[in-house]
Amino acid sequence: METYGKILTIAMPAFLALVLLEKAYGWFVKKDEFKAMDMISSLTSGYTNSVKDVLGLSISILSYEWMVIHWTVYKVESTVWVYIIAFVSLDLTGYLVHRMAHSINFFWNKHAIHHSSEEFNLACALRQSISSFVSLFTIFLLPAALLGVEPKVIAIVAPLHLFAQFWYHTVYIGKMGILEKIIVTPSHHRVHHAINPEYLDKNHGQIFIIWDKLFGTFQEELPNVPPVYGITRPANTWNPIKINFQHLWLLIKDAFYAQSWKDKFRIWFMPTGWRPADVAVHFPDKKIENPYNFEKYAPKSSQNLLIWIWFQFLFTFILLFHLFGNIAKIGMPNIFIYGGFIYLLVFSYTELMDRNRFAILWEIIKNILGFALIYSMGDWFGSSQLYTWATSAMMIYFVLSTIITAYFVWFEIRKDKPVVEMKY
Known part of the structure; x- marks a missing residue:
């Protein structure tokens, strides 16, 4: 808690400086519009997430430490290999959790905040969740636990793995040659954040794009299909706390109004966006049907x-x-x-x-x-x-x-x- 807080006192000014530097580049060099409210909303979301993480406002059903104590089969001694295994294990875990967040209604709630910006920039990388209080997927770190990677190693590598996902949230870096085949690049992640039908729910990798290519979720950025960013049910608010719970509130209301008890139960585990047929008829929601023709959220301000x-x-x-x-x-x-x-x-x-x-x-x-x-x-x-x-x-x-x-x-x-x- 205290150590992570100290790390953030260094990381936060660095992130803010990089966000402003990107904005300055876009404003002065590319002549792009400076959308201050969207940027402030994104950075403010980072504030809320950092408070949650520093204060440890979540619990793990199955702790990694317990897995190491009880399930280690072979303990890797090499220092270099320990950190490599930890990093790769965290990345595979990140891919699997990320893919589930895009695939299952209940888990989408914790991830929708990250996609809620209708812009794509370094600031939106900081739109992170505060709506998840129970960690269910520590089990995905099983490969590291079987090889006896110490919890303190995971604790060291995890922030580095997280911070390494910041840089590729930008429209100002094009395709990167051979690196496109190995790591997640800005081009790959622009696809991931897009709501175009061609791009929806693709490229879930966090550091290595190999997982997407291996498991069939890869999509290249197409030269004739410019990405359109956001979520298909627009947040229509700058308030990150509201955004964090919008999808959950929709699920609660749909479960309440559904006539079928089967629907009341299964709505939580159905594919993201699924709604009971009777509820969808009586309470239609506003979705973006045409990503090339919708009005972005931008209330006027003096x-x-x-x-x-x-x-x-x-x-x-x-x-x-x-x-x-x-x-x-x-x-x-x-x-x-x-x-x-x-x-x-x-x-x-x-x-x-x-x-x-x-x-x-x-x-x-x-x-x-x-x-x-x-x-x-x-x-x-x-x-x-x-x-x-x-x-x-x-x-x-x-x-x-x-x-x-x-x-x-x-x-x-x-x-x-x-x-x-x-x-x-």
Whole structure:
């Protein structure tokens, strides 16, 4: 927990710098539109996922350590081979879990967030799940366990394997020659994120493309079929917490309304997107039928609102840096309270990004909670030990944040929906 937090205090600024560098390249060199709200939504999703991972908010039904203790057949001693086996085992596991997420209704919920951006860039790589609390697929690491690869080796290699999947989320790198036959490249992954019928549910590999070619899920990027990105049931929100549970909520509603008990049960395990016939008739959902003709989600926003959202985004970054860098000092259970506050902060300002008038309600709840935390602790999670002015700054922020959000809701967002005149 503490070690991973320290790693993220280094990785987060690096990822942010690379995302902004790619955006700058697209803006100045390629003359592409700078879609700030989409990028902020993606990066904010990364915030929520990093909090979940650092705080260890998940459990494993079958732990890898238990598998090593009970199932090791032959213990590999060579240091180099241990790490190679760990990396390849993690990659095969990643392929299998990834493919299942695209194939089974229930498991799609944890992965939909990653595909929810209608752009394809380094920022969307950080759209990661917070909706999975139970790990069911540790069993796929069986090859490493049989060869006695220590859990600490897996713990070291796993973040490296994850971070190595970041770079290929870009449209600015073309095909890469011989590497196209070995590793996952940007071209391969553009196919994976596309909703074109030719590309749907292809290229599940994470580092090695060999698995897709071996198991029949490979599709080359076609020169005459430009990828169109997103999900066939558009998220239509910038709020990453909502996106994380949209598909699950659809499944719950469909299971409730289905007349057949068989359908109520099997909906969870059917292919992704399957719905009971009677429910689909009475409650049709909005799906993209033609990927070349749909309107991307892009609520209007003023320059002032965009500046405020950037401030909220960067302010959240500072709070995360404080949390991840001081986990041991903040201690239990305060680290979980801190994490919950960050989730509430994210929910509040992404609701404002969506131009939701209830954003002011979430903002008030967040800021009242902030004052209550300062009152109960005497300062902001020990920050006064680092900076004497930190707690006062937080209190000023709570007041100003409420006022500024109220301004945007009253003077901008309230005008979005016309007032209906009552006729008598």
